[in-house]
Amino acid sequence: MKSYSAEWIRNVGLIGHGGSGKTSTAEAILYIAGVSDRLGKIGDNSSIMDFDPDEVKRGNSTNASLATFEFEKHKINLIDTPGTNNFVGDTVGCIRVVDGAVVVIGAETGVQFYTEKTWKWANDQGIPRIIFLNKMDSEEAQITSILDVVRKKFSVKPVLMDLPVGKGAEFKGIVDLVEQKYFEYEKDGKGIGKPTDIPANLADEVETTRMELVEAVAEADDVLIEHYLETGELTEEEFLGGLRQGISTGRLVPVLLGSALHNIGIDRLMDAMVQYFPSPDKRSAQLATTLNGEDTTEVATNVEGPFTAQVFKTIADPYAGKLTLFRVFSGKLTGDSSVYNVNQETSERVGQLMSLQGKKQIQLPEVVAGDIACVAKLKVTGTGDSLGPDAKDAVKFDDIPFPKAVLARGMVPKTRADEEKISNALHRLCEEDPTIKVERDPQTHELIVSGMGAVHLDVILERLKRRFGVEVDVKPPKVPYLETIRKSTKVQGKYKKQTGGRGQYGDCWLEIGPIAKGEGFQFENKIVGGSIPRGYVPAVEKGVHEAMAGGVLAHFPMVDIRVAVYDGSYHDVDSS
């Protein structure tokens, strides 16, 4: 694919609740763009975006997928994200690198909790949004009530760009309120709406809804509202300018309608991505830190600047090995060169630059500021790392705000062979997915793997098995109980074994008592008059220490105990 400069690039993420049809929307887009020759279906092998065996099996996305395509002279980098808490890392990473997000909402279910979460992340990062109300072919499809929820929950003004024609299974097209035309679609067809006249029975509704739309756009800008109040209309240019501005400030959110499954309205969503979302060079500068760690700097999308990029996703490809996906924020990168990894403080060789269409790789001659690309077989680079040209000109971008793991499980490798392979396997998985945490409990010595939920952990196990041949037993983590004491005592311990030959003799009196929480263990030598020679005292301490490792109640380690040895006896020959 040829190289596009920033103004001709759009980086778009599909976000929203699971089952709202994000991947189906992506499939329809790729079909219209000519990437696929038939409409991919989720849960079988025809899907371009859900190609991972985990996704085919589950019928939902467990990974963010990238597909690059050309559309109306533009290059669009489309990232489809999973719609569940379990794979939140990919959604957060995607939101960092896109300049616009299509929030897909199922018209039959409306706003769901994960819609709210993804909305909030996009809002926090200042990413412009379009709402795509999918599944307009459902008998339960709603519009007004959903927009009410959007208005209330997200404190924004959703503006309806379309009106549907036909309800439920009869849904067959869309009235475009901007162009004031009716686009009729062939159900399950090529996805290109045929412009025709607006059905007469809709004329009034079109008129009122269009007024609302124009008014909302005019209100987004002081100059526009003045002109609008004077003339009662906006020119096409004013309208588009006002809409774009309203979107980029997040005050206006255009709402488009369609059905991904039947390929209705998708071509218009694609138009909207190109028309409404800002190109990367229009995005406000990214904050970064210089390498001395002291100065904050702003990185604007400028191809003339030094090369800077951030990795937002790592894919383990069974053939190509490790694929590192990154967005270039400034400068450019050519293939067969090298980059400096700021986080790992080392240089990496870069081979062929590529983009992806699901799992298919497309070669790129270079990647310029604002573009998204991937490279195979980087050695140490992990998700979230910042890349630069060299140690001098590199900057570190803010960490991607991946959430912390919330569900921990103890893992026991099934065999000796599994045990040897597991730490390398987990290390690789952590590089790809920063929401996985691996640690060994210092007390129980248990290997603890934490993730974002039960399904996430299931997928981790499946990947361990499929990719690394490692099998493990999984159980809730052991609770690291401790034991202590609440009272003091004095006690004698006498060990005597004198049955001919060299014997054994040791005799000591101990004071045992509690000490303050967190003090651990204190040992004191209070022997006076040499009842035990100094040389034997460390052995007493060692004996006590070993006994403390497994307490008397349930064999948990004992803590916060003070022991003093104050008396005893010894034997000249047999003591040791």
Next chain:
Amino acid sequence: MAFKIAGSMAFKKGVMDCKPTLLEPVMLLNVVIPSESMGDVIGDLNSKRGKVLGVEADDDSQNIRAHVPMASLLNYAPELRALTGGRGEFEMEFDHYDDVPEHIASKIIEEAQSKKENKE
């Protein structure tokens, strides 16, 4: 060697007279939930032997801080999701060790001993 054994013997014997006590890790839990889930989440924390330290309201969400034994939180991610329709979020970190209440301690001790017997 003999003094090591003597020390160990003395300690094991003596500790029995010192009221040995089981301690459990207690986490500092920070839960953010929609206001309408407040009753369910607080009720659940009580049943988990949690002690609520404070609640702060923020728009239509509530931020609860509580001390809760780690043993009650091993499945908190799916449990909180179920209680809050997926909207609740939490973070936790180890805070301190505390005495395990008698009736729960006896169960843990029993379990540990039966495990030990199985091994032997």
